[in-house]
Amino acid sequence: MIVPGYRDHPSEPWDPAAPVDPGEAEDFLRQCYLENPRLGPVEPRLAIVRAQIAATGSYVHTTDELTYGAKMAWRNSSRCIGRLYWRSLVVLDRRRARTADEIFSLLVNHLQAAGGGQQAGRIRPVISIFAAAQPGQPYAKVWNEQLIRYAGYRTEDGGVVGDPRTVDFTERMQGHGWQGKGEAFDILPLAVEVPGEPVRLYELPERAILEVPLTHPEFGWFAELGLRWHAVPAISTMRLTVGGVNYPLAPFNGWYMGSEIGARNLADADRYDMLPAVAARMGLDTSHESTLWRDRALVELNRAVLWSFEKAGVRISDHHTESQRFISHLRNEEKAGRPVPADWTWIVPPISGGLTPVFHRYYQEMDLRPNFYPGEETCPYAKG
Numbered sequence: 263m264i265v266p267g268y269r270d271h272p273s274e275p276w277d278p279a280a281p282v283d284p285g286e287a288e289d290f291l292r293q294c295y296l297e298n299p300r301l302g303p304v305e306p307r308l309a310i311v312r313a314q315i316a317a318t319g320s321y322v323h324t325t326d327e328l329t330y331g332a333k334m335a336w337r338n339s340s341r342c343i344g345r346l347y348w349r350s351l352v353v354l355d356r357r358r359a360r361t362a363d364e365i366f367s368l369l370v371n372h373l374q375a376a377g378g379g380q381q382a383g384r385i386r387p388v389i390s391i392f393a394a395a396q397p398g399q400p401y402a403k404v405w406n407e408q409l410i411r412y413a414g415y416r417t418e419d420g421g422v423v424g425d426p427r428t429v430d431f432t433e434r435m436q437g438h439g440w441q442g443k444g445e446a447f448d449i450l451p452l453a454v455e456v457p458g459e460p461v462r463l464y465e466l467p468e469r470a471i472l473e474v475p476l477t478h479p480e481f482g483w484f485a486e487l488g489l490r491w492h493a494v495p496a497i498s499t500m501r502l503t504v505g506g507v508n509y510p511l512a513p514f515n516g517w518y519m520g521s522e523i524g525a526r527n528l529a530d531a532d533r534y535d536m537l538p539a540v541a542a543r544m545g546l547d548t549s550h551e552s553t554l555w556r557d558r559a560l561v562e563l564n565r566a567v568l569w570s571f572e573k574a575g576v577r578i579s580d581h582h583t584e585s586q587r588f589i590s591h592l593r594n595e596e597k598a599g600r601p602v603p604a605d606w607t608w609i610v611p612p613i614s615g616g617l618t619p620v621f622h623r624y625y626q627e628m629d630l631r632p633n634f635y636p637g638e639e640t641c642p643y644a645k646g
């Protein structure tokens with residue numbers, strides 16, 4: 263099968279010094295114009311782009327190309343279960359921003375546009391695309407892995423207060439003069455670095471942050487655990503690549519699937535590790551694994567997440583619903599004659615996998631472009 267967008271590029275590390283590959287530019291433009299007849303014929307555009315690449319080593323996307331390219335990158339993201347709504351992505355073209363202050367204020371706008379602000383709770387998928395990398399030139403970076411994340415502080419007895427995942431990053435921020443409250447859910451500052459300047463730290467204003475305190479539909483004591491989570495997951499370290507052009511700073515968000523919070527962030531032993539505490543309050547027998555106390559606590563923790571977000575009017579979905587949507591997406595794409603690259607190990611939810619339809623099948627694994635790639639190169643503190 264000939265798959266548009268597929269080239270043999272086994273995730274080789276990005277070479278920021280290399281000029282744009284004209285073949286990749288052409289593949290993208292042909293597919294983009296084919297899928298969007300209103301953009302007119304592609305041939306004249308290809309001639310311009312070839313000339314631009316020959317002269318400068320790169321080319322400039324039109325707003326239409328950039329917008330559709332970002333949607334295609336989402337559509338090709340094999341780890342994402344939420345791709346049914348790929349067409350609805352809101353694309354904010356921020357290519358003209360240069361200073362750290364400008365970038366920070368546009369990141370605040372992003373969080374508000376995503377539903378963390380005035381439209382509080384009506385979370386919508388948004389991407390902000392900052393300047394393309396020019397071959398061999400330095401580019402702006404945000405060091406944080408997500409726009410909103412909680413700090414993690416190492417304690418003297420070798421434990422952690424907060425999110426153990428961010429302990430190194432938190433220390434790095436403290437090294438730059440940041441002081442957190444030292445509590446379990448302190449929002450980290452944004453670290454913005456533009457070429458030729460030292461990194462700058464910014465505290466997010468309240469109007470950019472929406473959080474949900476967690477309670478449980480039946481267990482009154484649950485509130486006493488003092489748990490909460492933020493409403494908008496906004497990944498800020500992945501590099502967007504469209505038609506051979508790289509956008510190292512292109513933060514994007516969706517809404518949460520409850521299990522990301524309830525079965526991973528708050529449950530993983532190397533994250534908030536809350537299952538023992540929940541089980542203890544539930545009075546479960548934790549002396550043997552075979553009592554399934556972990557599983558029972560896990561279900562109640564996940565109920566609390568979904569219930570609290572719903573009660574607060576903050577968009578979230580459960581893993582059953584999101585799995586059904588993914589199956590609809592597979593069907594839509596099949597009708598359109600497009601493959602859906604998918605990674606089983608990421609698509610299957612971390613709780614009750616076998617109860618969802620996405621468990622019971624195989625997927626094609628394929629590296630299609632446009633796409634997003636983990637930003638080890640762009641963010642020194644990125645973790646898979």
Ligand code: ARG
Nearest residue numbers: 495515516517518519522527
């Ligand atoms: N799993 C990550 C987290 O809990 C977020 C990944 C993106 N999730 C999403 N629903 N768009 O922070």
